[in-house]
Amino acid sequence: MLVIPQNSASRLDQHLRLRLADLNATEFERFFLRFLNSGVSLVIERNGQRVERRIIEANTYAAGTGRAQKGIDLIAKVEGGETWVFQCKGHKKWTVAQSKEAVKDATHPAQHYFLLVACDPHKDVQDEMAKHPSWSFWNLDRICAEFRLRVPARLQPPVLSFLAPEELKRFAPYATDALVPAQAYFAAIQRASHSFNHDYKFVGRRKEKAQLKAFVADPNAKVLKISGKGGDGKSRLLWELANSVCAPRGHEAGARHPAARQRGA
Numbered sequence: 001m002l003v004i005p006q007n008s009a010s011r012l013d014q015h016l017r018l019r020l021a022d023l024n025a026t027e028f029e030r031f032f033l034r035f036l037n038s039g040v041s042l043v044i045e046r047n048g049q050r051v052e053r054r055i056i057e058a059n060t061y062a063a064g065t066g067r068a069q070k071g072i073d074l075i076a077k078v079e080g081g082e083t084w085v086f087q088c089k090g091h092k093k094w095t096v097a098q099s100k101e102a103v104k105d106a107t108h109p110a111q112h113y114f115l116l117v118a119c120d121p122h123k124d125v126q127d128e129m130a131k132h133p134s135w136s137f138w139n140l141d142r143i144c145a146e147f148r149l150r151v152p153a154r155l156q157p158p159v160l161s162f163l164a165p166e167e168l169k170r171f172a173p174y175a176t177d178a179l180v181p182a183q184a185y186f187a188a189i190q191r192a193s194h195s196f197n198h199d200y201k202f203v204g205r206r207k208e209k210a211q212l213k214a215f216v217a218d219p220n221a222k223v224l225k226i227s228g229k230g231g232d233g234k235s236r237l238l239w240e241l242a243n244s245v246c247a248p249r250g251h252e253a254g255a256r257h258p259a260a261r262q263r264g265a
Helices: 025-036 096-105 123-129 140-150 153-159 165-171 206-217 234-249 258-263
Strands: 041-046 049-060 071-078 082-089 112-117 135-138 179-181 254-256
Touching: 025 049, 025 071, 025 082, 025 153, 041 140, 049 082, 082 096, 096 112, 096 123, 123 135, 135 140, 206 234
Parallel strands: 082 112, 112 135
Antiparallel strands: 041 049, 049 071, 071 082, 179 254
């Protein structure tokens, strides 16, 4: 098993997630306020239906209530005239009892409530929160995933002001020059004059394409190695991954910036 050494001052854990529980109160509050005020639209479940709403404005609730419980409570105005409440908890451990208490303490009238915790609670916490249809529960994995998905790349660096430049590249590569969109990366080899032009119909490779689809669909998959000699079609297969596998699922594929290789980034 590969273990990545951790710098005690690092703000990323070994899974490249934000160590939100290690932030001080000011940094913790600033992160969630900037996150929710970055023009994001969030998705909730309501009566078995997927509902998406854009957050118009988020502010601390009752002069920052929640700080005494190592967290922050936020209230958001949402399009359609709704109000959503966010309880953000900077704990390294979280229990069912704490979840019940959080639900009980949510007295401000709202159409929906969120409980966001900066750790990885046991499944029984998720089971408990599932009993409350007007609540959404995010653990650390979900917080980081929603941030990457919802916050525009150009707005990510200000929200992540507590990250060092190298850590920003690792957590949010699209917000830096560490990665470029697949469309830009493959542009050069899509020209008609290129020897291995990729602007032709993808034929065969059913097994490989099925493997790509399974890789993209697996939330626990981290690395898929594609190997072969020159001219075997590795880059064409990668273009198929970006264009026909990722895009229809709402994913964006990226490639490491050529200049970043030379800099050792």
